[in-house]
Amino acid sequence: MHCAVIGAGIIGLSIGWELARSGYQVTVIDPAPATGATHAAAGMLAAVTEFHYQERELLHLSVPAAAAWPQWAQAVETASGRSTGFEACGTLVVAADAADRADLSVLAEAQRAVGLGIGELGTAAAREIEPLLAPRLAGAFHAPADARTDPRRTAEALVAALESEPGVAFYRQRATAVVQGERGPTVQTVSADGELAEIEADEVIVATGTGRIGEHGAPGEGLTGLPAILRLPVRPVFGDVLRLRPTATAPRPAGSTVRALVSGQRVYILPRRDGEVIVGATEREDDQAGVSVEGVHRLLRDALRVMPALAHYELVELTARARPSTPDHLPLLGRIGPGLIAATGFHRHGVLLSVAAAAAVRTLLAPAPEATAPRSPPTILDPTHLASFDPWRFS
Ligand SMILES: Cc1cc2nc3c(=O)[nH]c(=O)nc-3n(C[C@H](O)[C@H](O)[C@H](O)COP(=O)(O)OP(=O)(O)OC[C@H]3O[C@@H](n4cnc5c(N)ncnc54)[C@H](O)[C@@H]3O)c2cc1C
Known part of the structure; x- marks a missing residue:
C-alpha cells in the first residue's frame, strides 16, 4: 500500500x-x-x-x-x-507574585483532578532544583513527568x-x-x-x-x-521565541524546564544541554508573520524577572512562526x-x-x-x- x-x-x-x-x-x-x-x-x-x-x-x-x-x-x-535531544527533565512552574500563585494553584488543582502529577513546592525547594531562580518569587510547583525534545x-x-x-x-x-x-x-x-x-x-x-x-x-x-x-x-496563531547563549562567564541553568506566570503573563525558559536557552512564547492572532517587538520585549522582561542571570547571555536568534490552531x-x-x-x-x-x-x-x-x-x-x-x-x- x-x-x-x-x-x-x-x-x-x-x-x-x-x-x-x-x-x-x-x-x-x-x-x-x-x-x-x-x-x-x-x-x-x-x-x-x-x-x-x-x-x-x-x-x-x-x-x-x-x-x-x-x-x-x-x-x-x-x-x-542521530540524537533527537530528548530529555526527561521535569518542569518547575513558578509564580512571580501572590495573584500568580493563586492562579497557578487553581490550575494545578485542575491538573491533579484529571490525574496529572503536579505538586506544590516551597520556593526554597524550587531553588534547590534550579539555583538560578530569582530570590523574590511567590510560589513554585513541580511536574516531574514532563519532558522535552529538540x-x-x-x-x-x-x-x-x-x-x-x-x-x-x-x-x-x-x-x-x-x-x-x-x-x-x-x-x-x-x-x-x-x-x-x-x-x-x-x-x-x-x-x-x-x-x-x-x-x-x-x-x-x-x-x-x-x-x-x-x-x-x-487559523495561524503566531508565536515569537528567542534563543540565548551563555557568555563565557555566565552561569548555566541546572536543567529543568521553567515555566512562569508573571503578572498574569506566561513565559518559559528551556535550557538545552549544549548551553542554549529557549525563551518563549507569545500567542498572537495579528497576522504579523515576522517577529513582534512587543513580544520580544515582554518575553525578555518576564524571563529576566524569573531568572535574572539570563541578562548576561547573548541573544542569538529571534524566530516567529504560526501554530496551526482550530x-x-x-x-x-x-x-x-x-x-x-x-x-x-x-x-x-x-x-x-x-x-x-x-x-x-x-x-x-x-x-x-x-x-x-x-x-x-x-x-x-x-x-x-x-x-x-x-x-x-x-x-
Ligand atoms: C513559538 C512556538 C513554540 C512552540 N512550542 C511547542 C512546544 O514546546 N511543544 C509542542 O508540543 N509544540 C509546540 N509548538 C507547536 C508545534 O510547533 C506545532 O503544533 C507543530 O510544529 C505543528 O506541526 P505540523 O507538522 O503540523 O506543522 P509545521 O511544522 O508548520 O509543518 C507543516 C509543513 O507543511 C509544509 N506544507 C505546507 N503546505 C504545503 C504544500 N502545499 N505542499 C507541501 N508541503 C506543504 C510546510 O512547508 C511545512 O514544512 C510551538 C509552536 C510555536 C510557533
Whole structure:
C-alpha cells in the first residue's frame, strides 16, 4: 500500500516514519521540510503543565503521547544514528507574585483532578532544583513527568530515519492539488523551477500545518481538491521565541524546564544541554508573520524577572512562526474523504502529539500487506477516542 504524506513538519515526518517502519510504501512531499512551526517550537513534551481548562479531550492524545515519547525518541535515534535531544527533565512552574500563585494553584488543582502529577513546592525547594531562580518569587510547583525534545534535531533525525527505510521517496516539491481518480487519489506537485509531477497513492495524508511554506511564514499558494471543512477551521496563531547563549562567564541553568506566570503573563525558559536557552512564547492572532517587538520585549522582561542571570547571555536568534490552531484547540485528525486523511491543527502541542498523530494514522489505515509482525510497533491509542478529533466536527 502506497501512502503520500503532504507536509514534512514534525507531524508529517512522524507519520511518514511510523508508516514506513510498519511496512507501507511512503512518499513525503514538502518543498521546505521542518521550516514551519516545527522550526520555532521549544519542544516541551508537557502533558501535565500544558493542560488547560476546557482541553480535557486532549488528554486522550497527550497522556499516551507523553508516555510513548522516551521509547519513540530511542527508536528514532537508533534508526537514524542521530540524537533527537530528548530529555526527561521535569518542569518547575513558578509564580512571580501572590495573584500568580493563586492562579497557578487553581490550575494545578485542575491538573491533579484529571490525574496529572503536579505538586506544590516551597520556593526554597524550587531553588534547590534550579539555583538560578530569582530570590523574590511567590510560589513554585513541580511536574516531574514532563519532558522535552529538540524539535529541529528530532526533525533531522526523522528525515534521516525515513531516508534509511526502503520504499520511502522524498519529493522536495509543493503539492498543488489532490485529484480523486478511479484508482484512488493523485497528488499534483510543482518544483521550485516549475517542473510538474503526479504521485498516485492509495492514501493521502494532509499534514500541511497552517498551509504556509517557507522560512518567513509566507502563506502557501493553497492546496486544491480538499474538502473545504479542512481549510476553514485552521487559523495561524503566531508565536515569537528567542534563543540565548551563555557568555563565557555566565552561569548555566541546572536543567529543568521553567515555566512562569508573571503578572498574569506566561513565559518559559528551556535550557538545552549544549548551553542554549529557549525563551518563549507569545500567542498572537495579528497576522504579523515576522517577529513582534512587543513580544520580544515582554518575553525578555518576564524571563529576566524569573531568572535574572539570563541578562548576561547573548541573544542569538529571534524566530516567529504560526501554530496551526482550530476553534476548540483540538487537532483535525481523521478521514476527510476516500483515501484522504487529515492530520493538522495541533496548535501548541504538535511536538508532544506527533507520536499520537503517527499512531492514529496507522490505526486509520488497513494493515500493510508487506508488514511483518516484529517491525510493526504496538499502537499507543484507544481508537474509540479518535472521534473527538474528527475533522468533520465543525461542518
Ligand atoms: C513559538 C512556538 C513554540 C512552540 N512550542 C511547542 C512546544 O514546546 N511543544 C509542542 O508540543 N509544540 C509546540 N509548538 C507547536 C508545534 O510547533 C506545532 O503544533 C507543530 O510544529 C505543528 O506541526 P505540523 O507538522 O503540523 O506543522 P509545521 O511544522 O508548520 O509543518 C507543516 C509543513 O507543511 C509544509 N506544507 C505546507 N503546505 C504545503 C504544500 N502545499 N505542499 C507541501 N508541503 C506543504 C510546510 O512547508 C511545512 O514544512 C510551538 C509552536 C510555536 C510557533
